[in-house]
Amino acid sequence: MNNNWNLDDIVTLKDFDSLMATTKIQIAQFDDYFAKMNPQMSDSDFVAFTKHHEVCLEGIHRLGSRPALMEAADQKDSLANKLKNQVKDLEIYFGEKIQPISLWLKGKEVAGKTILDDTNAQRLFAANPDLEYVYNYSRLMGRYSLDEKSENIITAKDSNGTQIITDLRDMIETEFEFDFNPKGGKRQKITNNAEISSYAYSADPAEREAAFKARFEQYEKNIDKFFVAYQAIVKDWGYETKTRGFDSAISMRNTANHIDDQTISTLVDVCSKNVGVFQSYFKFKAKQLGKPQLTRFDLYAPIGEANTSYSYIDAIELVDAAFRSFSPTFADNAKTIIAQNHIDSHPADTKRGGAFCMTVAPSVTPYVLLNFAGKMRDVSTLAHELGHGVHSIYANGHGISAQHATLPLAETASTFGEMILFEKILSETKDSETKKQLLSDKMADSYATICRQNFIVKFEIQAHAALQKGIEQKDLSQMWLDNLKEQLGDSVEVDDMFRYEWSYIPHIIHTPFYCYSYNFGELLSMALYAKYKAEGESFVSSIENILRAGGSEDPKKVLESVGIDMSSAEFWQGSFELLANWQKELEAL
Ligand SMILES: [Zn+2]
Known part of the structure; x- marks a missing residue:
């Protein structure tokens, strides 16, 4: 189908x-x-x-x-x-x-x-x-907004100035030709960034290493240009922050996101304190790959061969069953999207990649785009995007301006949906090798969305402060390398070439401090899920109330109404307990 x-x-x-x-x-x-x-x-x-x-x-x-x-x-x-x-x-x-x-x-x-x-x-x-x-x-x-004339000047300055800087930076990047030369493999020129990145997931260690080398060679060659561009963006951001009267560089993003500074600083602290769970995972992974220590090239290496594949129909049934085990309304909302033919499911030649859910208006059932290819990851994506759609349907009693959840809560239903699905599949998988792969992939993904994003933001906070005072490219690159070593500890050996990695993270230049949206959303939903697991059935209506609120209320108040304080460290810690349990389960296999 x-x-x-x-x-x-x-x-x-x-x-x-x-x-x-x-x-x-x-x-x-x-x-x-x-x-x-x-x-x-x-x-x-x-x-x-x-x-x-x-x-x-x-x-x-x-x-x-x-x-x-x-x-x-x-x-x-x-x-x-x-x-x-x-x-x-x-x-x-x-x-x-x-x-x-x-x-x-x-x-x-x-x-x-x-x-x-x-x-x-x-x-x-x-x-x-x-x-x-x-x-x-x-x-x-x-x-925080200025008079009309000043606002117009800022808009013009952005489109004729900072926008051009980022465009030029991106133009340099799109012209890259990567010299992919794996040991014992075939040397080839790769011009596509997504293609070269995909080798980070290769089962062949030589390919993984060659992909990073090919990539860094290009970024290193252009590092001074990237530095100048980044410096300009950061200085501009700092100037605007001050002009508008925000307390700090990150404050401007937080306010736009409906989150107070204290909550974000708690989030960053809790994430930073919990690096241990990912470091244990990387140590475990080294053993699985038969290495004394993992290298930075191996972070996303697969363990074993994933051979489970799913038909689209099976995937839909699986997701439906998982959603239904949580709440019939949740499952029915997802069914509405499918029944009304609001999904574009499979890859096609001229179709865009990835997946998304689009909410048009309260009176229109949301739309979901997928590129379903039958892998476990595709089934998770189906649950994730349907989750977004389900959320919109829960909130469709509001006006169009109040339907869409504010950023802190925007990933609640999507991540929640993924979580229910994951734990259902995990509990039904009897074969221990498959179980191991599932958990290992989950830990690797969680590292990428939680730990890595957190440390990107930590780097940005430091970088913005330092660049305002004036530092050189080599200092900034060293700052990144130190940051990477802090998150990976003794679990992963980090090659010196990774000092240039900051220059290929698009978000830090296009949308400063955006990256915490990933760990924020993921951890918040995981913490809610942990609470649901602990409290069971009685917590279902609390979750549904959060979803029904859409964007009509202060997210802090929405959470308070179900007994959650998002500025408290204990709340965030709940998600890490969940991760630690997965890691324990993984090690027991
Ligand atoms: Zn999402």
Whole structure:
């Protein structure tokens, strides 16, 4: 069975133009709403505006996601490209019309208007309880925004300045030709970064080592250019942070993510203290591979030969059974996505790689793109992406602005779904070799999403502080090497060439401090899962309440309502207990 999704539920191609036209008229009506806005305006006038705003957003989301999904399924689809460009113009128009309104709502000075004071803002926002948190949060963010002219200058500076720096950096990178020369193997030129990276998972140690060598050779050659680019981004980030009034470099990211600084610093501390569990795993892995000590080249080496494969139908049944063991509603929500043909399941020539779930609007069942190839990892991905979709369906009672969970909670259902699936498969696997592979892959993946990401952020915190004061490339590279040695300890021998590794991590340059989103989301869901395992059935409704909240509440409050304090170290520690148990199970095999 091979699923191709049906995108007509978003908007049919026949109706596309008329939806464009209607949305455009609706956007133009913002002028009338804006004219009526003043601090004393009535609650009902404000609610009417919020409703109209939601209608416009829905139109824009439908119009934007139709071509985006068409293009994802076929990157050469020229119609998708044409539609996408039309929508872009509409989005710009929307941005122009909404900007004065949103500045006014944030309490900023806008020509011809009396400033909206806090008391009236609170009164108005409370008039639409569903969107109250969204508006309050945006006003809070407004505290860090500058006047209109300065904001325009920053936007222009980003697109003509920092954006160009990152583009140039990426251009250097895409031109790389990797000289892949494994001992005893065939020498070849590889031009694709994804292809060279894939050899890190090779069963052949010579291939793994050759892949890293080929890669570092290129990055080392260009390291000074990468340093200059990174330095510029960091300095710019620091300047903007100060200008906007944030306390620290990472604070700007945290605030945008709806997380307070204290929580992130606790997270980084707890992760850093728990490196031991991954170090034990690497020591175990060395034994499995018959080596006295693992090298950095071997981190993602497979142990044994994975030969289990799954048909798509089996994968769906497996995921359904796992979800159902947790909650029938959770499973039914996933079934809705499948039954409505909202999945594009298999790889195709011009289809994009990877997997994602897209939420269009509360009234549209979410869409899932996969590149299912029958491996265990593909089944996990199915559970993960369906989890995202399930989350959106739980939260579809909210308006479009409040449906999507805020970042701290965005990975809850997806990771949770993966977790239930993993433990189900593990408990049903009788063959100890297969069990060993499953657990080993899980530990390797957890290292990559939890420990590694945490140390990337730790490096960024240090690097941002040091680069502001002024350091050289060799100091920054040494900083990275020390950081790597700290996380791997005596469990892994780290070759000196890894000092240049920082230069190929795209996130630190494209979206500084973004990487903690991975360990944050993963650990939060794992901690919730650990709680579910400990408390059983009675915790199911707590999880479902978290999912139903979507993005309509402060994530901290959502968690508090089910008895969780995300700023406490003990809460985060729960996830590491789970990891330690897997590691124990692995060693016992
Ligand atoms: Zn995800």
